[in-house]
Amino acid sequence: MAVLKLVWAAVLTLVLTGLASGVWAGLLTLNLNTSPALPWAAVAMACVLWLAWKYADGRWWPQRTSAARHRLLRARRIDASAFTLALVAGGLSLVALAGVWILSFQSGLMRGNALPDFSQYPLQSVVAVLVMAAVVGGVTEEAGFRGYFQSLLERSYPAWVSIVVTALLLAPGHAATQGFAWPTFVFYLLVDAMLGTTAYLCNSILPGIVVHAAGLAMFFALIWPNDAQRTVGAAALDDHWFWLHAAQVVVFAALAMAAYRRLAAAMPRR
Numbered sequence: 001m002a003v004l005k006l007v008w009a010a011v012l013t014l015v016l017t018g019l020a021s022g023v024w025a026g027l028l029t030l031n032l033n034t035s036p037a038l039p040w041a042a043v044a045m046a047c048v049l050w051l052a053w054k055y056a057d058g059r060w061w062p063q064r065t066s067a068a069r070h071r072l073l074r075a076r077r078i079d080a081s082a083f084t085l086a087l088v089a090g091g092l093s094l095v096a097l098a099g100v101w102i103l104s105f106q107s108g109l110m111r112g113n114a115l116p117d118f119s120q121y122p123l124q125s126v127v128a129v130l131v132m133a134a135v136v137g138g139v140t141e142e143a144g145f146r147g148y149f150q151s152l153l154e155r156s157y158p159a160w161v162s163i164v165v166t167a168l169l170l171a172p173g174h175a176a177t178q179g180f181a182w183p184t185f186v187f188y189l190l191v192d193a194m195l196g197t198t199a200y201l202c203n204s205i206l207p208g209i210v211v212h213a214a215g216l217a218m219f220f221a222l223i224w225p226n227d228a229q230r231t232v233g234a235a236a237l238d239d240h241w242f243w244l245h246a247a248q249v250v251v252f253a254a255l256a257m258a259a260y261r262r263l264a265a266a267m268p269r270r
Contacts, residue, residue, distance in 0.1 A: 006152075006153070009148070009149055009152055010149060010169055013144045013145060013148055013149045013169070014169070014173070016140075016144055017140045017141060017144040017145070018173075020048075020049075020052065020136065020140040021136065021140065023045070023048055024041075024045050024048075024132070024133070024136045027041040027044050027045055027048075028041045028045075028129060032121065032125075036120075036121050036122065036125055037121075037122050037124075037125060038125075039124060039125040039128035039129060041129070041132070042128040042129065042131070042132040045132055045136060046132065046135075049135070049136065049139055049140075052140075053075075053139065053143070055069070056069055056073050056143055056147070056148075057069065057070050057073050057075055058070030058073075071151075072147060072148045072151050072152060073143055073147045073148065073205070074147050074151050074199070074203060074204055074205055075143075075147070075204065075205055075206055076202075076203060076204040076206070077204070077206065078202050078203075078204050078206070078207070078267075081266070082202065082263065082266050082267060083202075083206070083207055085259065085262060085263045085266060086198055086201070086202050086207035086208075086211075086263055087207055087210060087211060088259050089198070089256055089259035089260045089262075089263055090194070090195075090198055090207065090208070090210075090211030090214075090215075091211065091214070092252050092255045092256035092259055093194045093211075093252075093253075093256040094211065094214065094215045094218060095248065095252040096248065096249050096251075096252035096253040096256055097187070097190060097191055097194070097215070098218065098219070098222075098223055098248075099245040099246070099248035099249035099252070100187055100190065100249055101187055101219070101223055102223070102230065102245045103242065103245055103246060103249065104183035104184070104186075104187055105227050105230055105232065106230050106231060106232050106233075106236040106239070106242055106245075107183060107232070107233075107236070108232040108233040108236075109181050109182070109183050110179060110181040110183045110184045111178070111179050111181070112224060112227035112228065113178050113219070113224045113227070114224075115220070115224055115225060130217065130220045130221065131217065133216065133220065134213045134214070134216035134217040134220060135213050137212065137213065137216045138208075138209045138210070138211075138212035138213030138214075138216060139209055139213070141170070141195075141212060142195065142199070142205040142208045142209045142212055143205060143209075145166050145169065145170060145192075146166065146195055146196055146198075146199035146205050146208055147199070147205045149166055149169065150162050150163065150166040150196055150199060150200070151199075153165060153166065154200065159200045162196070162200070163192075163193055163196035163197060163200060164193070164196075166192065166196050167188075167189050167192035167193050167196060168189075170188065170192050171185060171188060171189065171192075174188040191215070194256075195208045195211065195212055197260065198211065201260070201263050201264050201267050202263070202267060203267070
C-alpha cells in the first residue's frame with residue numbers, strides 16, 4: 001500500500017468522524033439552549049447516523065464506489081454464537097478496563113474526564129443525551145477506524161500492526177480532549193486495541209459497536225461521575241478499594257483473554 005494512500009485514508013477518517021461528532025455537538029447545544037425538556041437532538045442525530053451508515057455501507061451515488069464502501073465498512077453479520085462470544089469477551093474487557101481507569105486516576109498522574117452539569121435538565125433529556133452520545137461514539141469510531149481504516153491496513157499488513165496503527169491514529173484525539181498524561185494514553189491504547197482485536201477476529205464491526213457503545217454508557221453513568229470522590233496519590237494505597245480494583249483488573253483481564261482465545265478458535269481462518 002502506498003504511504004500517500006494510507007495518509008489520505010487516515011486524514012479522511014479523522015475528518016469524517018470529527019464531522020459526525022461536530023454535528024452531534026451542534027444539535028445538542030441547540031437543543032439544550034432552546035428546548036431542554038424535549039430531547040429532539042437525539043432523534044435528529046439518529047436520523048443523521050442512519051443516513052451516514054447507509055452511505056458508508058454502499059448506498060447511493062457514486063455507484064462506482066458502492067462495492068468498495070460496503071467492503072471497507074465490514075458491517076458483516078456473523079454467527080449468533082460468535083457474536084455472543086465477542087460480546088462476552090468485550091464485556092469482560094470493559095470491566096477490566098474500568099479498573100485500569102480507576103487505578104490510573106488514583107495514581108494522581110491523570111485528570112478525570114469532566115462531564116457537563118446535567119442537574120438542571122429533566123431526567124428524560126439526560127438519559128436520551130447519554131444514550132445517544134454512547135451510540136454516536138460507538139458507531140462513528142467503529143465504522144471509521146475499525147471499519148474503513150483498519151480493514152484497509154489489514155490488506156497489506158499483519159493484524160497486530162493494523163490494530164496498533166489504528167489505535168495510535170486515535171491517540172491524539174483522546175489526548176486533546178482528556179490530557180496528554182501517559183496513563184491516559186495507555187488506557188485508550190488498551191481500549192482501542194481491544195476493539196481492534198474484536199473487529200479483526202470477527203471480520204465485522206457489529207460486535208464492536210455494541211461493546212463500544214456499552215462501554216461509553218458505563219463510563220458516562222458510573223465511572224467518570226465518581227472520579228472526584230476517589231482517593232488519589234500515595235493515600236490511595238491505604239484505600240481498600242484500590243486493591244479491590246487491582247484484583248478486578250487481574251481477574252477480568254485473564255477472563256477476557258480466555259474469551260478472546262475461544263473467539264479466535266471459533267472464527268474461520270482468513
